[in-house]
Amino acid sequence: xxxxxxxxxxxxxxxxxxxxxxxxxxxxxxxxxxxxxxxxxxxxxxxxxxxxxxxxxxxxxxxxxxxxxxxxxxxxxxxxxxxxxxxxxxxxxxxxxxxxxxxxxxxxxxxxxxxxxxxxxxxxxxxxxxxxxxxxxxxxxxxxxxxxxxxxxxxxxxxxxxxxxxxxxxxxxxxxxxxxxxxxxxxxxxxxxxxxxxxxxxxxxxxxxxxxxxxxxxxxxxxxxxxxxxxxxxxxxxxxxxxxxxxxxxxxxxxxxxxxxxxxxxxxxxxxxxxxxxxxxxxxxxxxxxxxxxxxxxxxxxxxxxxxxxxxxxxxxxxxxxxxxxxxxxxxxxxxxxxxxxxxxxxxxxxxxxxxxxxxxxxxxxxxxxxxxxxxxxxxxxxxxxxxxxxxxxxxxxxxxxxxxxxxxxxxxxxxxxxxxxxxxxxxxxxxxxxxxxxxxxxxxxxxxxxxxxxxxxxxxxxxxxxxxxxxxxxxxxxxxxxxxxxxxxxxxxxxxxxxxxxx
Amino acid sequence: xxxxxxxxxxxxxxxxxxxxxxxxxxxxxxxxxxxxxxxxxxxxxxxxxxxxxxxxxxxxxxxxxxxxxxxxxxxxxxxxxxxxxxxxxxxxxxxxxxxxxxxxxxxxxxxxxxxxxxxxxxxxxxxxxxxxxxxxxxxxxxxxxxxxxxxxx
Numbered sequence: 001x002x003x004x005x006x007x008x009x010x011x012x013x014x015x016x017x018x019x020x021x022x023x024x025x026x027x028x029x030x031x032x033x034x035x036x037x038x039x040x041x042x043x044x045x046x047x048x049x050x051x052x053x054x055x056x057x058x059x060x061x062x063x064x065x066x067x068x069x070x071x072x073x074x075x076x077x078x079x080x081x082x083x084x085x086x087x088x089x090x091x092x093x094x095x096x097x098x099x100x101x102x103x104x105x106x107x108x109x110x111x112x113x114x115x116x117x118x119x120x121x122x123x124x125x126x127x128x129x130x131x132x133x134x135x136x137x138x139x140x141x142x143x144x145x146x147x148x149x150x151x152x153x154x155x156x157x158x159x160x161x162x163x164x165x166x167x168x169x170x171x172x173x174x175x176x177x178x179x180x181x182x183x184x185x186x187x188x189x190x191x192x193x194x195x196x197x198x199x200x201x202x203x204x205x206x207x208x209x210x211x212x213x214x215x216x217x218x219x220x221x222x223x224x225x226x227x228x229x230x231x232x233x234x235x236x237x238x239x240x241x242x243x244x245x246x247x248x249x250x251x252x253x254x255x256x257x258x259x260x261x262x263x264x265x266x267x268x269x270x271x272x273x274x275x276x277x278x279x280x281x282x283x284x285x286x287x288x289x290x291x292x293x294x295x296x297x298x299x300x301x302x303x304x305x306x307x308x309x310x311x312x313x314x315x316x317x318x319x320x321x322x323x324x325x326x327x328x329x330x331x332x333x334x335x336x337x338x339x340x341x342x343x344x345x346x347x348x349x350x351x352x353x354x355x356x357x358x359x360x361x362x363x364x365x366x367x368x369x370x371x372x373x374x375x376x377x378x379x380x381x382x383x384x385x386x387x388x389x390x391x392x393x394x395x396x397x398x399x400x401x402x403x404x405x406x407x408x409x410x411x412x413x414x415x416x417x418x419x420x421x422x423x424x425x426x427x428x429x430x431x432x433x434x435x436x437x438x439x440x441x442x443x444x445x446x447x448x449x450x451x452x453x454x455x456x457x458x459x460x461x462x463x464x465x466x467x468x469x470x471x472x473x474x475x476x477x478x479x480x481x482x483x484x485x486x487x488x489x490x491x492x493x494x495x496x497x498x499x500x501x502x503x504x
Numbered sequence: 505x506x507x508x509x510x511x512x513x514x515x516x517x518x519x520x521x522x523x524x525x526x527x528x529x530x531x532x533x534x535x536x537x538x539x540x541x542x543x544x545x546x547x548x549x550x551x552x553x554x555x556x557x558x559x560x561x562x563x564x565x566x567x568x569x570x571x572x573x574x575x576x577x578x579x580x581x582x583x584x585x586x587x588x589x590x591x592x593x594x595x596x597x598x599x600x601x602x603x604x605x606x607x608x609x610x611x612x613x614x615x616x617x618x619x620x621x622x623x624x625x626x627x628x629x630x631x632x633x634x635x636x637x638x639x640x641x642x643x644x645x646x647x648x649x650x651x652x653x654x655x656x657x
Contacts, residue, residue, distance in 0.1 A: 171516060174548075188539070389619035459537075
């Protein structure tokens, strides 16, 4: 009964005209950035973060969340029609989606992608409603050692899953921790690594960092590429999948949903990993594995379902523990803090209207996305015809002005440019930006938790191993470091699998 | 030896030494009373150790999974890349002085032309429309304090 009351409260918040408007705006922008290659949800969220300062925290989070799951929907369009993933979580959709389009089945591919996303998104929200409240009670038992260990585990999982070279991913995480220490020390108030630049007293801004590493670097990388885009000019027809399509896809959608949801919850997991893993599993369980890569509809349905349910699952650690599980959630954490809302176990008690309002808005947003994606596919295709030579200067300008408008500071613009060059070089050297950003966001929290725990234990590290939750997290984290050293495991490590899939 | 990765690891080791030194200058404290330099020192140390491991394993195995130097640095359109970065740096540096409208129109003129040669009238129209679009979005929509510059625009 409590659940129904809470949902009723949530819908009463989400259906307010202002919140409905922001939800619509969020999913529209999300779909747009999902469709357009080069501008992902992270850059879009960081860009629009300042725009939310004038509105309520609920409307702000509703819009930013809408951008995230909206981008998951939109990303599939470019994957299917152009063979270019609009954002990273849609990479796997290219493999079979584009092949379906080449065989004249672009309509059913886009249709199953939209319906699969809707089903997965809706079930993911249901999972969020069921899991978040009990997890809050559990999280109330957390102290500094547990928070520290959980954050370490999150970083380990991310580095373990996302890259072939775990050492280099860990290096990037360490660099993120270093960058996170720039600015005033949380405990003593002493300035660290500010080089007498007043703008650095508050630390390096998340927005310039993210826009540089993800936005500008992508543009610089694309300047050297000559990508020929082949867009289907034939009229799209038959967006509704046939009964046979449904029969082949429904279990893939459900498997992708469950898998994506739990990978989304995992600190360090997220939509990208979920889509890769679900595709690999589908190919393994399929009766026709030879059709994968040649236009199997399951190869579109499963990763699209997985990335959407992962997007919902990722909200759980943020809303219950106050720990972002990926870069996008780190952006939302920043937005909540700016609005004076502290995410964590007390959020549900202190701001129930925000928690349930955002959850209910996801249902509304999913319905809006279904309505947006199917009838408006023609419009999104037209957008894809914008030449890169026009698109890139516009993206660059978005990033520059987005960085400037937060503090009206050209220093932030300069920081963003420097981060852009660093991000470009990192991409050249196959260094992952995601562990850097997550460590950068978690760094100050991790430092505070570590120092508080050590002060409490009078300098003894045993405190991290004598408390069961903390010990479990650290043991798993240590296992994740040791496992890649085992030769038999090296070949089977998910990161290596992802890389092989990517190469294929 | 793949020089790019060798240099990369050496750079990270150098950075880690600087960070550790900075951490010690800030004050490491002790484990039961950590001071502001505690975390920077530890993070710098971890960064350095990881870079050292990568360097040693790379020198032994020659970075087997990585691309060759030629593959990494080939196909880069250096003039375009340097021109783009130069323009962006100049725009950032002069943004407050020349103002949003003038600076943005000039930046876009050069970027649109640099990306792909087009007739000037197309480039000028596109630059003007894009600037107006951004002005409406950021100045009118988001109420950003965009600089007017010496021309007062």
